[in-house]
Amino acid sequence: MGGGSMRAGLIAAAVGAWIAVPLAGSASAGGGCHAGMTQGSGDHVEMVDACFTPSILQVDPGTEVTFTNEDPIVHNVSAYEWGQLEDMMKGDSFTATFTEEGIYPFACSYHPAMTGAVVVGDGDGPGSGATLTTGSADPQGPVAGAKIVRASPPVTAWATGGLVGLLVGSSLALIVRRRRSV
Numbered sequence: 001m002g003g004g005s006m007r008a009g010l011i012a013a014a015v016g017a018w019i020a021v022p023l024a025g026s027a028s029a030g031g032g033c034h035a036g037m038t039q040g041s042g043d044h045v046e047m048v049d050a051c052f053t054p055s056i057l058q059v060d061p062g063t064e065v066t067f068t069n070e071d072p073i074v075h076n077v078s079a080y081e082w083g084q085l086e087d088m089m090k091g092d093s094f095t096a097t098f099t100e101e102g103i104y105p106f107a108c109s110y111h112p113a114m115t116g117a118v119v120v121g122d123g124d125g126p127g128s129g130a131t132l133t134t135g136s137a138d139p140q141g142p143v144a145g146a147k148i149v150r151a152s153p154p155v156t157a158w159a160t161g162g163l164v165g166l167l168v169g170s171s172l173a174l175i176v177r178r179r180r181s182v
Contacts, residue, residue, distance in 0.1 A: 037055050037056060038051075038053055038054040038055050038056070039054055039055070039056045039057075039058070040053075040054030040056070040057055040058070041057065041058045041059065042057070042059075043059065043063055043064060043065050043066060044065070044066050044067075044068065045057055045065060045066070045067045045068075045116065045118075046067075046068050046069075046070050047067070047068065047069040047070060047071050047075045047088070047108070047114075048070045048071060049071065050071065050073070050075075050108075050111050050114055051114060052067075052106070052108075052114060052115070052116035054116070055115065055116040055117070056116060056117050056119060057116070057117075057118050057119065058119045059098060059118060059119070059120055060120070060121065061098065061099055061100065061101055061120055061121050062097065062098070062099055063097070063098055063120070064095055064096070064097045065095065065096055065097075065098060065118060066093050066094070066095045067084065067088075067093060067094045067095075067096075068091070068092070068093040069088040069089065069090055069091065069092050069093070070090065070091075071090060072090050073090075073110075074087045074088065074089060074110060075088050075108045075110060075111070075114070076088055076108055076109055076110065077094055077106050077107075077108070078106060078107050078108065078109040079104065079105065079106040079107075080105075082096055082104070083096075083106060085109070098118055098120045100120065100125050101120050101121030101122060101123065101124055101125030102120055102121075102123065102124070102125035103117050103118075103119050103120075103123050104117060104118040104119075104120065105117045106118070
């Protein structure tokens with residue numbers, strides 16, 4: 001490889017890195033939430049920045065809780081005898097009704113540090129999920145009783161990938177063109 005070819009290759013690599021680095025997300029060792037525990041009430045848990053928010057949700061018995069993925073990456077709600085093990089893409093949601101008092105822990109099986117719990121009533125009770133009911137539009141779905149609402153595929157991911165490809169290709173073409181004109 002000649003000196004000019006080596007320089008063109010190094011410039012192409014630098015341009016590619018310059019384009020790719022701002023698009024990369026922050027690194028999370030083991031995945032999951034590194035922001036610490038959050039506590040809340042209501043009937044909704046969001047998956048945002050690889051965290052369940054709130055990570056501890058306090059509800060009354062009989063409350064229907066909806067889990068929604070707001071991240072551009074896949075998550076799920078893994079739990080003992082309840083949950084949503086099927087992939088949840090951005091905009092997907094899962095709903096469960098907690099009828100018995102207890103503590104119902106959950107996690108994302110893709111991101112081991114992404115954990116949380118639903119505390120029903122004062123937290124005393126079976127909390128095993130055995131008395132948990134879930135609603136479903138399709139009882140033959142991947143998790144019996146799970147109600148999954150699918151969002152349309154994110155257009156921004158395709159647009160970003162196309163833009164990156166266009167920029168890298170244009171940069172390489174410009175480098176080759178300059179090299180040939182010298």
